[in-house]
Each structure stands twice: as structure tokens, then as C-alpha cells.
Amino acid sequence: MIEVQNLTKKFGAKAALDNVNFTIGGGSVFGLVGSNGAGKSTFLRTCAGIYFPDGGNVLVDGKAPFENAEVKSKICFIPDYPYFLPQATLSDMAKFYSGIYPKWDAARFEDLCKLFPVGKKERITNFSKGMQRQAALICAFAARPEYLLMDEIFDGLDPVMRQLLKKLICEEVSEHNLTVIIASHNLRELEDLCDHVGLFHKGGILFEKDIDALRLGVCKVQAAFRPMPERSAFEPMEILEWETRGSLLNLVVRGGRDEVLEKLNSLNPIFAEALPLTLEEVFISEMEVAGYDINNILS
Template sequence: MLELKNYSLNYGDTKILEDISFSLDKGKVLGIVGPSGVGKTSLIRGIVGVYKGSYGDAFLNGKEVYDNPEIKRRIAFVPDEHSSFYLITLKEIINYYKIIYPDFNEDKFYKINRLFKIPLNKRFLQLSKGMKMRVNLMLAFSLECEVLVLDEPTSGLDPILKENVLKIIMNEVYGKEKSVIISSHNLGELERVCDDIMILNDGKLEYYNSLENIKKNIKKIQVAFDMPVYEEDLNIEGIFSISQVGRVFTIITENYNDDFKEKLNRFKPLFMEEIDLSLEEIFIHRLGGKCDYEEIFE
């Protein structure tokens, strides 16, 4: 099990991450999402032991990750950018990994490269951004580690390669019971592969739940009433977005349950329609807030 316990990270007097805790079991995929600049990459680097927290720690199977080479060998990390291998060829990179990681699966690397098609004699610096990401992914998949931590793993890849990467990730998880953490802005991809979702905002854990519960509990409701009803009347716990056009209210709630329905029914609705939301729509409504565009563009 991978755990983060009360993890906080400061740069001088600036708080980057504040009191983040979660656990991830084998065979599960966690997606980390959030606006740009809220600390997702810093959190990823804390999880893999690149950064030591100002408070709290990251643990794998009960052992601290930071400054622990043996534990770090069980974690494969794909950063959003990799500059360590610029002057050497792919063949030399493979030889390096075989020395450092006894369980490096060279055959698996070559099998994946049949899909990714990276020339083995090219130097890393000669590769495009997308090709570099493919190399990083092939190396990570070939390490046969317990945990895969991927920071924007499909960045720079075309749609066909993205599909291949997602299939490999799912095979690693469900075929070999690995734990996977993915940070990505592509919420549609995360929705396909993730079991749990973490929303990070301003360095804090804004929301954490299983994708199953998110889909069950966070809903868009369109409702009209047979009596005068105003937004302030609908002060029901769990509503984080509400708008009105004529007599029709559009409500986004994270507590769509029998109690919520009962409270709405007190106002004698003429109709009430439940609409499922995509993960991207949930993210926008959860963090987007309200914006007065007329004021901005006047």
C-alpha cells in the first residue's frame, strides 16, 4: 500500500502543499487533477521521494520513501520532462537501466517499442517531445515495479499512441495488480482508467472519492416549481452551483441522495430531471466558480 500522511511542503515562507493524506491499494488507479500551478507536480515528486516534506511523509508498505533507495526501486516514475539522458542513445539507456534495476525487463521494452517505434541508435536529445515521453513510459513499464507514478503521461502523443498507453496502463493494473498514480489535464482519459480521483486546489486536497461514488453522488438536476421559489430558498447542503432561467433551476450537487430529493420535493416541483456529468464537467463546476464576464469585457 502507498500512503501519504499529513504531507506538507514549503518553499521558504511559501506553502506549496498543505496537510495531504491518502492511501492507494494494489490494483488501483488514482487520478490527480487540478488547475495549473496548484502543486500537482510537487505532490507527485513528494510521493516518489524526490522532495522531502516539510511535514508528514510518503510510505510504501509502511516504509518511508524519501532517502530510501530500496523502496524507490519499487516505484517507477515518469516525469513530465526528462533531461537526464540527453547525450546518450536509447541502447545505452537500456544498458544503464539493466545495471541499476535487476528486474528490468528488456524483452518487454522491445515489445512495447514495436508500438512506439523509437530508433534505438538515436541520442535522447534528437528525439521529439512525444518520442521522449514514449521512451520514459517504456522504461517505466519495463521496470516491473509495484507502483507507477505518471506525470502527464500522454502529453505530446497522438490519439493512437494515447490509446496504446491507456491499454498498457490497464494491463499493468488489472493483469499484474500494480498501483498507478496519474496526474493529467486530460480528464476524459482519467475517467476511462481511474478508480479514485483527487482534486487538488491551492495546494490543498479539495476533494477525494472513488469515481464510482463521484458518478453516483455528483449530479446536475434541472427542476421547475409550481410556486415562487428563489435561489436563497434552495439552501440545501451539498449544492455547489445553482443557476436559474425563468422557472427552471439548474443545480449541481455532490449529495444527490434521498434526503436531497426529499428537501427539493418540499417545494412541489413540476418536474425534476437527473443528468449525469462527465469528470470534466464535474471538475469545471467544482472549481470553476462564477465569473461576471460582462464586468470583465465591458
């Protein structure tokens, strides 16, 4: 389990993380989403023990990871730009990892090299961006960590490799109780993978929720009216997004599906229906509430 307690990290006068509090349970897949510069990468680096907090704590199984070899041996972090030893091959990196991670699995390494089309004897610096990520993934899974942290891991992977990665993550979580944290802007990839999601913005966390509960708390509906009622007629519904096209109204509303439809039907629409809501639509709606939307950016 990872406990984040009043976590603060500053770079000069800027707080990349500002008094953040939440918990990540063991054996789960946690998605970190948020605006650019929200603090997602800073959080991962602090959690991995690369950064020392300026305030508060991040505890991995009750212990701080910074300068703690015991805790770090449980954590594998793949940054946005994976690091490899200069001129190293994948075989060289396997030797390096085997000296750091006590649960290094040589047989697993060989199996993963067969799954991913990456040459073990070639210099990794000659690899494409996507192949370098595959090399990092091979080392990470073979290290058998208890916590796997990944920053924009889907970037550069082709669709087949993305599906393979998701399959491996699900297997490791199910069979070895691995805890995975993924920071990504690719919300569609996270949608069918994560158990929980945390929304970061301006160094804080707006919410941390079970992904199914998140969808239950926000409803997307479409209705047709003739004539169109005034917006005030929809009170006291908390409307996150309002769009009209002639007689057609599209709403994203905070609340349950049944109660929202009941309110809409009381206004005598021609028809009203609930529509599936994607994680990306939830993200956009919540960020608009926080003042981060296209209209504010353009103005």
C-alpha cells in the same frame, strides 16, 4: 500501499504541500487533479524520493523513499518533461535502466518498441515531445516497477497513443498489481481509467474518493418551471452550481439522485430529470466551493 501522513513541503516561505493526509491502495489507478500550483507535481516528486519532506512522511510499503535505493527500485517516475541521458538513444536508456531496476524485462522492452513507433537507435533529443513521452513509457513499463508515477503523461500523445497507454496501464494493474498515480489536467482521460481521485488545492487535499462514490455524492439535474421559484425554495439542498435560462434551471447539487429529484418534484416543475455528471463538472463544482472559479478570478 502509499501512506501520506501530515506531509509538508516548503519552498522558501511557500508551502507547496501543507499537512496532507491520505492513502493510496496497492493495485489501483489514482488520479491527482487540482488547480495550477496546487502541489500535484511536488507530491509526485516527494513520493518518488526526489524531495525530502519538511514535515510529516510519505511511506511506500511502510518505508520513506528519500535516499532509499530499495524503495526507489520499486518506483518509476515520469515527470512532465522526461529526463534522458545527454545524446542517448532508447537502447542507451535501456542499458541505464537495466542497471537500476532489478526486475528490468528485456523481452518486454523489445515488445514495447514494436508497439510504440520510436526508433531505438535514434537520439532521443531529436524526438518530438510526444515521441519523448513514448520513449519514457517504454522504459518505465519495461522496468517492471511496483509503483508508476506520471505527471501530465497524456500531454503530447495523439489519440491512438493515449488509448494504447490506457490499455497498457489496465493490463499491468490487472496482471502485475501495478499501482499507478497520474497527475493530469485532462480529466476526460482520467475519467474512464482511475479507481480513485484526489483533488488538490493550495497545497492541501480537498478530498480523496472512489470515483464512482464521487459521482454518487454529487448530482446534476435539469428542470423547467413556470414561474421560476426563488432560490430559497430549494433549501436545504446544498447547491454547488445554479444556472437559469428562461424557464430552464440547471443545478449541480450535493446529494443522491433520488433525494434531489424528490425535492425538485415537490416544487411542481414542468419536468425534472437527472443528467450524467462528468469528472470535469465535479472538479469545477468542488473548486467553486473552494473559491476557485471564473467569477472570483475575473474580479
